Amino acid sequence: MKTLKIPEATIMRLAVYSRYLEHAEKQGITTVSSAAIADGSGVSPAQVRKDLAYFGEFGTRGVGYRTGELNSHIRRILGLNRCWSAVIVGAGKLGSALALYEGFLSRGFRIVGVFDVDPGIVGKYLGDIEVLHVSQLEELIAREKAEIGIITVPASAAQEVGERLVKAGVRALLNFSPLVLNLPEDVIVRNVDFSLYLEVLTFNLVFGKIKKEVAEEE
Amino acid sequence: MKTLKIPEATIMRLAVYSRYLEHAEKQGITTVSSAAIADGSGVSPAQVRKDLAYFGEFGTRGVGYRTGELNSHIRRILGLNRCWSAVIVGAGKLGSALALYEGFLSRGFRIVGVFDVDPGIVGKYLGDIEVLHVSQLEELIAREKAEIGIITVPASAAQEVGERLVKAGVRALLNFSPLVLNLPEDVIVRNVDFSLYLEVLTFNLVFGKIKKEVAEEE
DNA sequence: TCCTGTGAAATTCTTCACAGCC
DNA sequence: GGCTGTGAAGAATTTCACAGGA
Secondary structure (H helix, E strand, O other), rough: OOOOOOOOOHHHHHHHHHHOOOOOOOOHOOEOHHHHHHHHOOOOHHHHHHHHHHHOOOOOOOOEEEEHHHHHHHHHHHHOOEEEEEEEEOOOHHHHHHHHHHHHHOOOOEEEEEEEEOOOOOOOOOOOOEEHHHHHHHHHHHHHHOOOEOOOOOHHHHHHHHHHHHHHHOOOOOOOOOOOOOOOOOOOEEEEOOHHHHHHHHHHHHHHHEEEEEEEHO | OEEEOOOOHHHHHHHHHHHHHHHHHHHOOOOHHHHHHHHHHHHOOOHHHHHHHHOOOOOOOOOOOHHHHHHHHHHHHHOOOEEEEEEOOOOHHHHHHHOHHHHHHHHOOEEEEEEEEOOOOOOEEEEEEEEEHHHHHHHHHHHOOOOEEEOOHHHHHHHHHHHHHHHHHOEEEEEOOOOOOOOOOOEEEEOHHHHHHHHHHHHHHHHHHHHHHHOOOO
């Protein structure tokens, strides 16, 4: 079979290009070059063209890309030509913040349910959505046909919640707990861990200094 | 100069290994093999060994690694053998959630300041930290010697905030706004965008289905 | 002339496979 | 026997450089 594999990095970059294009569109820029996109996304122009080439020819030689049109293409590639329903499990600070995050809706993500086990939290409203008890998880996922699960529970509960979400029919998970989940291969899981990103920063802060010293010695 | 470059992916994985090791330590497991770490981190055993090999020899042939000892090594590599001070700019939902996030402290990150421009937010307390007006940004960063900035302001203000943080002496930034910041090369910036992660999921949901269909046709 | 699309080259990253040590 | 550490092989990704079309 000749399904060429698309690098995950390409997908991430396409999403970044899309944000730049949206920004450019708002500024009234109707045509962009790969160099402009590259500039606005922190990559090389060749990289931009290669990434797009996986999916087709969207530009005009000698001219560039039509801003809005290219953005539509990218959004379709990313699956954003439709709305997606997601549930959040864990209505602590992070879960609540995500439930109220406006950025999701503008990209086509609708939060259709928020769950918790804490009786002090269940029943609260986050915007116009009521926090439900986890016991209603399966029912709501089935009713709303939610396909994405967002896990914002403590590490100790994450694995169990993941399994439950999958059993309830969710196909893709965004896991904010610091542990790697052990789930069937066909479930799509990505992890987000804030401390981890900070640790990448501190490594670079420390290591950058060392590199500079090494360079000066020679 | 012979400073071998460490892949960023290696750094991220080290942080993941560290979390697994902490988990294992709590369970009373004193010795782990590269296979165990790999299992708990979703990578291959060879990958674990290669990643560690960039920094030294931490294991014992025929035995494995001492859980706590290896974790200390990794924490030191990541720069976590000291405490780091960070400020958060933007005390909306996300900024507030991050300010209250317990996970930071346990990894050695201290939030020493939270800022906003909104008079309705300035003066509020998040835990025991008061939200200050952005006009006090420079002063507090200097006084607390904060080295890390976390940007949780709307996209339209992100670039300006980034520049201000850098001018005030911050060397590393975690940017939660959806736009790529344009800053001096020596500033370390990493972006976190929740919608982006969801878009990676949707791409895989859509594309996974297509791949399956293609496979079935042949 | 300008900028895209793309094979080919270069580079980076991962896996393999086994020597070395407990 | 078991598991680490590592050069060498292999795979994946990025960059280069230029052909091709507006």
